[in-house]
Amino acid sequence: MTICNNWLFCLPYVTRQGAQQPFAAEHYERHLEEWLSNDLSPIADGLLMLGRQVRTDDGKRIDLLALDKNGDAIIIELKRGDSTRDLVGQINEYISAAEQWRERDLERRTNRDPRTLAKDFKEHFHCDAPADFNRNPKAIVVVEDIDKTTLATFKRQSVKVCKFSYLKSAEEEYLLVTDMSQLEPSDKLASLKPLNQQ
Secondary structure, eight states: OEEESOHHHHHHHHHHHOEEEOHHHHOOHHHHHHHHHHOOTTTOSSOEEEEEEEEOTTSOEEEEEEEOTTSOEEEEEEEOSSOOTTHHHHHHHHHHHHTTOOHHHHHHHTTOOTTOHHHHHHHHHSSOOOSSSOSSOEEEEEESOOOHHHHHHHHHTTOEEEEEEEEEOSSOEEEEEEETTSSSOEEEEEEEOOGGGO
């Protein structure tokens, strides 16, 4: 995935060559999951990707799980289309479950060898791992659409909300990702590699 930091420059070209389309029309949620698991930078800078479809104790699955520079778990939930109805409860359940996880739990749930998380953390962040992983788990929701009530609830809970638009030209596909959590929403335009080229 290539990020165009000057999306205002890129977007007119993309929209001249193609148009915004509903993501659901051509792709499944797993495609979004695959793209973002390879590169989380459109939704947050510097995260260490840990795993996909990570199970909680009650058998539910977190779409993506990552770590931030503080060693805290970042739960990433993806929703295409208009599917945010029960999202607040789902995120609260995931955060409650993740609050119990420490270093060994994170390794086990993401199928890592024991005692490798600290090494991976040091290689990714270029600093020593924290003495105690995951003191304050957080969440990022990546949605195609979100209602005002749900957005306001997430802002009060300090859950980051990224809204995406799918754009397609004759040759390329793009995600325009807008961080809705800020007072002034900010955008990133990501050029997507075809799934068979990743």
